[in-house]
């Protein structure tokens with residue numbers, strides 16, 4: 001096998017390797033990658049969005065294009081956080097800063113670019129580190145550093161009004177900073193846009209709250225003696241007081257490595273039409289570091305074309321493959337404004353035709369430039385509805401309608417949705433990930449049956465997202481009749497391709513009583529799956545009650561130790577206080593326990609009971625023993641609490657004894673495992689002091705000794721008023737119907753589907769038919785099944801008498817200080 | 825700092841099948857897991873994300889899922905399959921009923 005070494009683990013490097021693997025390169029090459037950054041390859045484009053959303057990188061969807069998994073599965077050796085410092089083209093070796101020496105048969109340089117910092121007083125703290133508060137915008141590290149610094153800051157200056165600067169500005173705005181853009185040229189984004197377009201964009205950005213200074217040079221950065229930024233000094237707009245500065249005044253290709261290694265470099269590493277260095281047939285360069293026919297590119301679209309040609313050539317898939325340069329057609333969202341630009345931005349020759357449309361108030365500006373009947377340039381700002389058709393005309397150099405204006409307006413030009421079908425297969429749809437219409441359609445013919453599936457498989461729409469609409473148009477069109485929602489969405493657990501009714505039927509048929517039995521019998525290759533265990537344990541317990549074979553390892557930690565784990569690995573203990581009613585004796589015991597185990601925080605919860613937070617795992621059995629109260633189940637996907645109000649006994653408005661009923665409901669159904677939390681309430685009158693209208697099951701006493709039962713209410717992440725299931729005459733009917741509804745919910749709701757999703761999904765009319773009118777004649781069975789579950793109930797806190805497993809309550813975080821819950 | 829070498833963590837049956845338990849060795853902290861399918865794995869005990877206790881996580885033959893925010897780590901080598909960091913993995917084995925780990 002030949003040894004392939006790739007320097008640079010960014011968008012071009014990783015994409016090139018993907019293309020090579022796609023051509024069977026896995027068999028031809030042993031692949032080693034060096035990446036300066038300490039991660040797998042991520043989508044640099046999404047850094048803008050990450051910054052704007054202030055998200056945690058590992059929670060930002062799709063940020064990482066190639067997770068560690070990918071490298072392993074493809075047998076690629078990745079040296080992350082390792083920088084290559086020299087190449088010996090003659091000995092075919094690369095030297096890295098970790099001292100390693102690696103031999104290669106072929107080498108790919110994909111070192112990208114870095115921000116350019118113009119010589120300016122005050123930028124640098126020392127010869128490598130920027131002044132605190134001054135940032136470049138290129139890497140994940142830059143982005144997280146900016147987010148951290150922005151906290152509590154008031155004003156920011158962005159130096160440079162190009163794509164990156166404006167994206168950075170928008171991001172910081174989202175963090176509540178008031179943003180000044182200082183741009184030395186007259187027009188914003190003058191790389192892509194003509195002066196007029198720049199003015200329109202400026203207007204739109206000012207509407208968004210930016211302060212824009214164009215034609216203004218920044219001469220220095222002011223800082224405190226301590227070294228932190230206090231402002232920027234400009235030649236023409238005086239001094240702006242700001243507490244942070246982002247410098248986005250252009251990028252420079254990383255060509256130092258190639259230079260010291262004796263390869264021909266000008267603005268970039270000079271390559272031929274096969275992307276090979278002009279000095280060395282075994283060294284390729286791709287991406288922003290490559291200079292082809294005098295051009296260096298700064299957007300992703302060209303990289304994809306380069307990567308494909310390189311792969312064709314290096315694998316021999318197509319020895320004649322040649323790269324002829326990219327016609328830049330870019331579609332971007334810049335600070336929320338749609339921008340599309342292709343080819344020329346202004347007419348160059350006297351006889352170039354120039355069609356221009358401008359509507360600054362709406363922030364719309366559009367031009368097309370035509371030479372000899374061919375579209376050679378177009379700019380669309382604010383309204384990019386025509387971009388698909390124009391890009392196609394631009395790429396394929398097709399003759400244009402005589403009436404040029406048709407290019408911009410819907411006179412005869414197909415509207416976008418038709419456009420999807422009319423589009424040429426070559427036409428690039430997703431510019432961020434370089435996906436063409438052809439590839440999307442191929443993916444559908446290849447068997448993908450859902451828009452989500454196609455997006456996941458091709459990554460189309462996973463960049464800036466501006467093409468999502470068009471992508472789903474194309475996929476929908478390609479699928480025609482057999483468009484499907486992603487089947488996996490219907491599975492009860494990811495590792496078993498069955499929805500809940502199917503799964504329950506199978507489990508009954510085969511008499512599977514334990515999670516491991518279910519995995520062996522039904523999961524792919526019989527393999528168990530951590531992410532499915534909790535859901536299965538809950539389902540099986542519900543189905544089998546007493547006969548369920550409990551496997552502790554299938555439980556989430558909360559259910560292993562019957563308390564809710566906290567950020568620092570300690571636990572919270574919430575004893576049951578049915579209906580929110582307690583007694584002096586209970587309070588005394590709670591107080592003693594809190595002192596004895598020096599509990600850091602005692603808090604009244606939103607569920608009308610008392611939470612002891614910050615209890616050490618080892619102390620749990622002792623705490624329960626000394627409390628001598630039943631578990632409140634505040635940790636499980638289970639029946640939680642019943643909130644009540646004071647009702648008839650004390651309240652002058654009370655119409656029913658809500659307190660008593662609440663207590664009875666809670667003591668009957670406590671701890672019942674269910675697909676998601678069940679929180680109930682009983683109010684003594686429609687004033688609803690116990691918030692019954694926004695509970696999974698809410699009961700309200702009304703005039704004439706009757707009770708209303710509401711289901712599907714919520715006041716958490718979702719707020720929804722419950723639907724009236726029925727009104728009954730007696731408290732016993734409430735107990736029965738509430739139970740019957742909960743059983744139907746337990747049997748039919750998806751894992752983690754709260755009643756506020758379940759009830760609307762089934763429809764309250766249907767629920768009334770089943771639960772109240774017993775249309776299907778299953779009421780009796782539901783009531784029995786519920787009773788069966790209740791009979792199987794044991795108070796889990798009794799486990800203090802004898803632990804279920806060895807070391808059940810042993811601390812899992814030995815001995816070191818971690819973020820602790822503050823002691824009040 | 826714990827010196828390199830072999831350390832005996834005690835009886836194997838301290839670790840219930842299908843679960844994990846944490847051990848402190850000097851100032852090293854390891855979580856040792858015992859998948860149902862057999863095998864034994866030792867990883868750094870503390871989740872690199874926000875310091876979650878990995879020994880409390882749900883496991884299967886291949887991975888452990890941190891109980892705090894559900895990041896998953898490969899038992900074999902500690903690579904994170906959901907995020908960008910990974911945890912250290914230590915060679916571990918059973919030696920006549922005892923768990924032995926090498927640093």
Ligand code: SRM
Nearest residue numbers: 564566572604605606607608609634679715716717718754
């Ligand atoms: C302690 C408490 C806050 C308080 O100090 O009052 C609380 C604490 C937590 N809530 Fe809550 N919720 C508490 C009342 C509520 C309420 C109000 C209520 O129950 O009347 C709600 C809105 C009603 C509802 O459930 O929708 C509520 C909506 C949530 C949600 C959003 C659920 C949803 O789908 O909308 C979550 C997140 C989740 O469940 O995934 C959540 C999750 C949590 C968790 C369990 C987060 C977690 O998984 O660790 C918190 C545990 C903290 C800890 O370390 O113990 N908590 N939480 C309240 C305990 C009530 C009790 O006695 O059992």
Ligand SMILES: Cc1cc2nc3c(=O)[nH]c(=O)nc-3n(C[C@H](O)[C@H](O)[C@H](O)COP(=O)(O)OP(=O)(O)OC[C@H]3O[C@@H](n4cnc5c(N)ncnc54)[C@H](O)[C@@H]3O)c2cc1C
Nearest residue numbers: 008010011012035036044083084111112287288298299300
């Ligand atoms: C915030 C932001 C937003 C953007 N938005 C868009 C957009 O909307 N549309 C668009 O088309 N483009 C956009 N771009 C540009 C796009 O991200 C780049 O064109 C693309 O990432 C270039 O890929 P590359 O692989 O050539 O360089 P990079 O992605 O930078 O990869 C180069 C990698 O090589 C590593 N490296 C360098 N030298 C060495 C060495 N000696 N040893 C080891 N590793 C080394 C670097 O650390 C880096 O990880 C954006 C860029 C940024 C920063």
Ligand code: SF4
Nearest residue numbers: 566567605606716717
């Ligand atoms: S609101 Fe959020 S932070 Fe507060 S307890 Fe509930 S989950 Fe925790």
Ligand code: FES
Nearest residue numbers: 871874876890893
């Ligand atoms: S602490 Fe482990 S996933 Fe967050």
